[in-house]
Amino acid sequence: MKAVICTRYGSPEVLQLQEIAKPVPNSHQILVKIVATAVNSGDVRVRSLDVNGFMRIIMRLALGISKPRKPILGTVFSGVVEKVGKNVSKFNVGDRVFGMTGFTFGTYAEYIAVHQNSNVIEMPNNATYEEAAAIVFGGQTAIHFLDKAGIAGRPNPKVLVIGATGSVGTAAIQLAKHHHADITAVCSAEGIGLVKSLGVTNIMRYDSADHTRQTDKFDIIFDAVGKTRKNEWKHLLNKNGVYKSVRTGYASETIQQLMLLKELFENGKYKAVIGKTFSMDEVVEAHRYVDTGRKKGNAVLRISE
Ligand SMILES: NC(=O)c1ccc[n+]([C@@H]2O[C@H](COP(=O)([O-])OP(=O)(O)OC[C@H]3O[C@@H](n4cnc5c(N)ncnc54)[C@H](OP(=O)(O)O)[C@@H]3O)[C@@H](O)[C@H]2O)c1
Missing domain, CATH: 3.90.180.10 (Medium-chain alcohol dehydrogenases, catalytic domain)
Incomplete structure (x- = not known):
């Protein structure tokens, strides 16, 4: 072969x-x-x-x-x-x-x-x-980290996805939507069309906006591309809010993750x-x-x- x-x-x-x-x-x-x-x-x-x-x-x-x-x-x-x-x-x-x-x-x-x-x-x-x-790859990783952030236990969470246009980021948007999240995506000018196509209208440009001036607060901040540190974002966390990054820890693989992706895809909730x-x-x-x-x-x- x-x-x-x-x-x-x-x-x-x-x-x-x-x-x-x-x-x-x-x-x-x-x-x-x-x-x-x-x-x-x-x-x-x-x-x-x-x-x-x-x-x-x-x-x-x-x-x-x-x-x-x-x-x-x-x-x-x-x-x-x-x-x-x-x-x-x-x-x-x-x-x-x-x-x-x-x-x-x-x-x-x-x-x-x-x-x-x-x-x-x-x-x-x-x-x-x-x-x-x-x-598979982005989906499995995003499920792992959003689970660690306790997304299922947070009603209508406000979620910030940093690196929203990569494999993990596009998966995180779709999975957060499945959990009825109000999502803000961080991407470059080049990624705006893609993020909008996933149904996200709150967009922060990493290549122009100064996020230190943002005032919205989030229940979950997920760095799906591993380019930031918690210190840069912690002022945007709600009380009990969590910051997760793909930099920290290994996203373990389970058959349940595949089953969830299959179910969402078949129901038209994941593309x-x-x-x-x-x-x-x-x-x-x-x-x-x-x-x-x-x-x-x-x-x-x-x-x-
Ligand atoms: N811990 C684990 O177990 C685990 C598992 C899987 C993946 N990871 C890690 O997760 C990271 C992401 O994986 P991936 O496959 O999703 O990566 P990827 O698809 O290669 O990410 C590329 C995307 O990230 C965006 N991007 C680059 N720099 C950015 C920044 N500073 N802010 C916002 N967006 C930015 C790019 O958008 P523009 O082109 O518009 O800039 C591009 O669309 C990798 O470092 C990978 O090693 C970790």
């Missing part, structure tokens, strides 16, 4: 399309023929080892000293079940599934074998493969925001795009037709 191999840490050019053995599912696994994945900010961080100081050492220890121990990057997928192991009861050949692999990676490839009890479920029945792949779509052999270009830190929504990588 074809797979994108990360040959070492570095610029996008370290990614190479290679022919490798197709995985064979064990008795509890399903073999998924991947149709689409996404190039996420997490993938480019691993590829480039773009972290400083002590974290760089920790990352090398966790991921591999000179190159990723798991050379096929990518953490989200959508595709078709091609084979099931003999003890698999949850899936059948032909099922359209989507899921996430987290630190197991492996989705920039034509096939992946995953345990039937891992983070994989049937795709939203009204989604294309590109859409299904696009909703896939796709900035650009690339083919598998354009993976270097896709990584360059995500490296800019200016992508809108998600960058989909189409693996097969």
Whole structure:
């Protein structure tokens, strides 16, 4: 099968399309023929080892000293079940599934074998493969951090989303709407159209407005792009308000997150925001795009037709 191999840490050019053995599912696994994945900010961080100081050492220890121990990057997928192991009861050949692999990676490839009890479920029945792949990373991360902020227990919360036009930001807007939030989005001039298309009319421009002069207060301030510190925003928090940032902590992955995204998508309450779509052999270009830190929504990588 074809797979994108990360040959070492570095610029996008370290990614190479290679022919490798197709995985064979064990008795509890399903073999998924991947149709689409996404190039996420997490993938480019691993590829480039773009972290400083002590974290760089920790990352090398966790991921591999000179190159990723798991050379096929990518953490989200959508595709078709091609084979099931003999003890698999949850899936059948032909099922359209989507899921996430987290630190197991492996989705920039034509096939992946995953345990039937891992983070994989049937795709939203009204989604294309590109859409299904696009909703996972940002959605899962936003659900995690908004849960940590206690959004479900705050009636009609006022929510400020910083970095509203990225993968996590566009997901956070839609999830906060699901919780009946009154949302203000922080984005640049370039992102205004996208934010409005998600139904947000309160907009703060990070490239022009001085937020220190803002007077609105919020129950939740969520930095979905990790560019700010709590100190810069704490004057805009209500009493009992919380500030959360993607910089702090790891967004754990659960099957419940996938189930919620599927349900919202099927009910028309969540849409896939796709900035650009690339083919598998354009993976270097896709990584360059995500490296800019200016992508809108998600960058989909189409693996097969
Ligand atoms: N802790 C975790 O477990 C976890 C999980 C997932 C992601 N993350 C982190 O979350 C961050 C966001 O991920 P992502 O995939 O959503 O990123 P992304 O899609 O690459 O974010 C790009 C977007 O951020 C906007 N942006 C850039 N600088 C901004 C600023 N100063 N203020 C407001 N908006 C700004 C850009 O808009 P303009 O182009 O208009 O500037 C662009 O639309 C990444 O750093 C990632 O590593 C953490």
